[in-house]
Amino acid sequence: MDTKRINVFILTGFLGAGKTTVLNNLLQQYARENNMVIENEFGAASVDGGLVNVRQDRVFELNNGCICCSLGEELYSVLREIAQMPTPPENVFIEASGLADPGALASVFVMETVSEYFVVKSVIGIVDAVLFEDSLVEVPEAGRQLAIADLIVLNKEAMVAKDYTHSLVQRIKRINPLSVVYPTNYGNISTELLAQHFTEAPQLLTYKETQSHEHSDVKSILLDFKEVVFDLGRLRSILTVSLFLHYHQIYRIKGYVHINGSKRLHLVQSVGQQLSISPVHRNEVQDPFLVVIGKGLTRKGIEKLFSKGFDHEAMVK
C-alpha cells in the first residue's frame, strides 16, 4: 500500500529559521521525482510561494491563517485535490508558517480519509542556532515544533561558536530525545540523511533519559513497559480522553507496548489530539517503552495515567 501513497514532508521551524532554504535544497535533490509544495504563511500575501524552486503550478498557497488551525478545512481540500490528480505527485512538501503547531498539522494525516492517500515520511524541524534559545523562552510553539520533529536541522551553525553548537544539540536532545539533531548551514541536508530518520523508523534505541529543561518546562518522560501488558480498548480510551483534555500539555507520545492477545508489539503514537495504535510488522523493533513529551508533566501523573490501561491478568509472551 505504501508504494502508492504520496510521501509527505512537513517542514516546521520558527520565523526565518531557514525552512524555505531547506525546502529548496530538498526539491533540488528530489528533482527527478514528481513534487508538489504547500506553502503556508501567516499574512494575506505570500512571499514564500515565489521563493520556492519548483514550477509555480506545483505550489499550493494557503495564506491568511495558520495551517494548523483556521486553515484545517482548506488544507483538507487541497489534499483531496492533490490525491485526485490524474497523475498524483510522489512527494508533497508542506512548509508550515513559523507559528504553526506541527502537532495539529500532523494530526490531519492520521485521519483515515487522508492516510489512505498520504503518508508522513518526516517532520523536519528547522532551528536557527542564533535565535533558538530566545525563541524557546518566548514562544511556546517553538517547544512544540521541536517535540514533534523526527529530524532537527540546527541551521546557521557557522554563526555561533562550536562549543555553543554542541550545547544546543544537547539541549534539543533533552527536549526531544527521539530526534536526530543535525547542525548545518544554509539548510544543507541530504535526502540520505532524511531517509535514515523517516517517521516510522524505529529510533528509540538511542533514547537517553532526560531532565526538565532549565528555561522551559517542556520535558520528556521515559516509561519502561517491558513487564507490562496493556488492554487495547482501555489504553485507547484513556489516551483519547487525556489527549482531548490535556492536548495543550501532552505534545507527543511515541513508543511500543505489549497488547493482550497479540504476539506483536504495538506502536503507539500521538500527534496533537490524534492517536494511533497499530501492530508493528518489522522484527527490528526494540524493547517496549514509551516516551511522552510535553509541558509541565510529572512522572507520577503520567505513570498513573498509563496504569489505568494495564491488563493485570495478562502475561508478557
Ligand SMILES: Nc1nc2c(ncn2[C@@H]2O[C@H](COP(=O)(O)OP(=O)(O)OP(=O)(O)O)[C@@H](O)[C@H]2O)c(=O)[nH]1
Ligand atoms: N547566514 C546564514 N543565513 C542563512 C542560513 N540559512 C538561511 N539563511 C538566510 O536566512 C534567511 C531566512 O531563510 P528562509 O529559508 O527564508 O527562512 P524561513 O524559515 O523560510 O522564513 P519564514 O518563511 O519567513 O519563516 C534568508 O535570507 C536565508 O538566505 C545560514 O545557514 N546562514
